[in-house]
């Protein structure tokens with residue numbers, strides 16, 4: 001823009017509509033109703049007319065009345081983009097998965113970056129789990145990875161999903177975030193503390209979706225063409241580097257832009273700064289896994305250093321914005337059970353539950369034919385599923401609709417190398433505080449970081465009722481006496497500072513803190 005009024009630069013987000021006009025110098029076509037009837041210009045106005053005789057108007061309103069669908073139960077707020085996965089290292093020794101074999105092979109994918117607790121319109125910078133879900137359209141079906149930042153998950157018993165999601169969300173009476181619920185639940189089930197400590201640490205608020213490492217967290221079983229089994233944890237490491245925001249920075253940004261992460265991603269892709277992640281696998285063999293002194297399938301803990309080795313598999317590059325948010329992002333259905341030959345998948349109880357949970361929620365959110373929605377469609381599919389709520393595509397036309405049949409409907413294949421045995425995993429129910437203790441003393445790199453974590457915890461405890469506070473401090477102290485001591489003293493200092501503030505200022509700060517699900521230091 002060159003003259004006096006227009007001497008400024010806009011970001012790609014703000015230029016989107018103008019770019020559309022530049023690509024289409026004339027209107028893109030004649031306006032019609034959805035049944036294709038051309039709309040006459042007088043029918044676009046309803047004043048002084050028989051308004052219900054105007055298809056344009058009635059259709060417009062009744063369609064809008066029905067345009068909202070169920071938002072995701074968790075991870076409702078998210079942004080989608082396309083890209084590809086490229087193999088950069090030969091891992092055929094470990095897995096026969098076609099997608100991971102052949103250096104240089106590229107597989108297209110769609111991805112979705114999300115924040116877990118907020119609803120569709122919520123602020124992205126809140127201190128909650130962040131997600132990156134990917135669907136790789138491989139020759140052997142879709143391979144989905146649903147990853148989180150941080151490395152570990154909150155609990156190992158699937159029955160805990162619903163209560164923990166509720167305790168992290170709005171109080172049913174006040175309709176506000178409530179740390180009483182969070183700490184009540186966490187102190188009743190201290191296995192959740194480990195992931196929570198990661199969230200209270202610096203990585204809890206990354207400086208953009210591009211700058212976070214993400215992890216599917218489970219231990220996956222994979223196998224090679226000889227049927228040898230290996231156990232791996234996948235890691236997606238940001239090539240942009242892990243970069244984080246402090247509470248103060250996040251609050252300032254969020255006050256100006258609640259969609260900072262989505263905007264950052266859109267602009268980066270538009271400016272051809274394509275974000276990329278290196279895919280690594282931490283590997284153990286079957287005999288390694290049988291000879292270690294901890295449970296490698298426990299999703300709430302890290303693998304111990306020295307018990308595995310790490311190899312690079314390839315890289316994910318995100319290089320194309322979605323054409324339409326609803327079409328490619330809202331309608332996307334990621335399912336961790338979408339696996340391919342060579343990756344038999346995790347064997348733990350959380351994963352077993354997730355195999356059922358995701359299709360179930362997606363049948364409700366998108367309908368039973370959600371894999372026939374364009375963004376979810378595999379490259380190839382032939383099933384015996386028929387009919388139901390559209391979309392249906394060709395509904396398998398005139399092919400036989402029952403299996404087995406002798407009329408040449410689709411037939412299964414035989415895979416000689418598929419492992420004949422599977423591990424039987426028995427998980428114990430003890431509430432193990434050791435992983436949290438290890439994180440606090442060994443993963444956090446210095447005392448300053450430990451102090452930031454404890455300050456964050458302390459400020460979230462400020463307005464917690466005494467019974468919950470007492471229980472929480474006990475769990476923190478049992479985890480580490482240093483952690484308990486520091487939280488106590490930080491809480492004391494915060495209480496003293498709060499006592500000097502007038503009530504309005506205190507409430508204002510707390511409101512900010514709850515809404516952001518984070519804990520500004522007074």
Ligand code: HEM
Pocket residue numbers: 071072073074075078112113114130131132133146147148153157158161215216217218332333334350353354357358361362365
């Ligand atoms: C019992 C355990 C779990 C349950 C019941 C569960 C349930 C759900 C549900 C209901 C959704 C919404 C899905 C949709 O509407 O399409 C979801 C989304 C998601 N979950 Fe889980 N989850 C569990 C554990 C995990 C774990 C262990 C991870 C990764 C380490 C994970 C990562 C994600 C991600 C990234 C999304 C967002 C997907 C998207 O962008 O569409 N979840 N989960």
